[in-house]
Amino acid sequence: MKNREASADHLTVIPRNKHSISRKSISDPALKVLYRLSKSGHRACLVGGGVRDLLLGIHPKDFDVATDATPDQVRALFKNSRIIGRRFRLVHIRFGRDIIEVATFRGHDEDTAETDHHGRILRDNTFGEIEEDAIRRDFTANALYYDIHDHALLDYVGGLQDIEARQLRLIGDPARRYPEDPVRMLRAVRFAAKLDFDIEESAAAAIYEFGHLLAVIPPARMFDEVIKLFHSGSAVRVFELLREYRLLKYLVPALDEWLQGEPPESMLDFIDQALVNTDTRVNTGQPVSPGFIFAVLLWPVVHQQATQMQSDRQKMIPALMQVGETVMKRQVRHVSIPRRFSQMARDIWSSQPRFHRTQGKQPQRLLAHPVFRAAYDFMCIQTMVGLMPHRLCHWWTEFQLKHADSEAPERGKKRRPRRRRRHAG
DSSP states (O other), X not given: OOOOOOOGGGOEEEOGGGSOOOGGGSXXXXXXXXXXXXXXTOOEXXXXXXXXXXXXXXXXXXXXXXXXXXXXXXXXXXXXEEEEOSSSOEEEXXXXXXXXXXXXXXXXXXXXXXXXXXXXXXXXXXXXXXXXXXXXXXXXXXXEEEETTTOOEEESSSHHHHHHTTEEOBSSOHHHHHHHXXXXXXXXXXXXXXXXXXXXXHHHHHHHHHGGGGGXXXXXXXXXXXXXXXXXXXXXXXXXXXXXXXXHHXXXXXXXXXXXXXXXXXXXXXXXXXXXXXXXXHHTTOOOOHHHHHHHHHHHHHHHHHHHHOOOGGGHHHHHHHHHHHHHHHHTTTSOOOHHHHHHHHHHHHHXXXXXXXXXXXXXXXXXXXXXXXXXXXXXHHHHTTSSOHHHHHHHHHHHHHHHHHHSOOTTOOOOOOOXXXXXX
8 A cells, every 4th residue: 555645635534523532531731732722823733642542542641732833932822831952843831740742833845954965854944734744744643633623633644544453654655754764763663562553564664774774863862762662661572673673783783793693592581571571660650760771781792791701700790890881882872871871780780790699798788789779670580581590589589678677667666866966165
């Protein structure tokens, strides 16, 4: 099937009584933005993943708004807003912890758009009509508009049909759309994994052809995309698709090279189990750290090289520190990992041999380490797949419980107030 283009002629309007989206499912901040824009004479629509997820029965993580108001006009209406972006100017409107992103309908002007020699759009702030905006979006499933004026659903590109078929279809020609923004290939992987969609045949085939363009994406932007991928709640499937479409080498090249050899089954199981645990934490609302996921993805390489350098367990800590620094230096050239996260990963690695030390004051010292909890979880995953003795996870679990009990004040026993010291003089 050919990729669809958007136009008013292809517009399908689904009235309020024919679709499942209810205002009760839209956040109050998003409704405030939509109604204020509408009452000010502007067209305002909920758009993108929020509309898609509501149709799929998923609670949206974010709500984005598209409007015919310019960024300056939006900024004038909302004191709690700021204009951001260089490639595309957007407005962020803050309501406490919630941020509603507002984008002006986009057009496209070949004469004003700034691109590099690969065809990647560097800057393009041409405004347009809603029909043009639909064409500018990446996938049909993300190009549905919920108009706050009459609560109708607007479909210019056959997005409803693709959602029903659970298919991810790129809008336009993949040979043009991927070079415009190579990150769209990573978004395809993330959406396919998260939504359990199939990537449409031509869009999938083009990933093999244009994957190399990810090498020109700034490392700072790649960090954001990697975190979105592995903190999506579908990291296991994301990892499978990155390998299937040969994209892992642009994100974690050292791991990709390691996988090309004869990787031990136990280490593959470790990666899989760590990703399963990460998905569980994300999907149950528990905190996850970028430092932990990079520690997981690079551990096979760090462990292998450190073991080759030093087989004596007592001397493994300096070996892990040396190898960890080298591996991380290479990694940050591709994905710019903030120092607090790269240091966390290195600390997790160098802590692993210390879990074997269960005598004397060593356990207490390790327990006091800032990354102990993450390092402990990391160690327990290793015990689950046979990389470390299973008894260690049990011992450290019991040790933490005993330590917590010993620090807790006895029930029913009041603490005596401290006597205030008198200052001399």
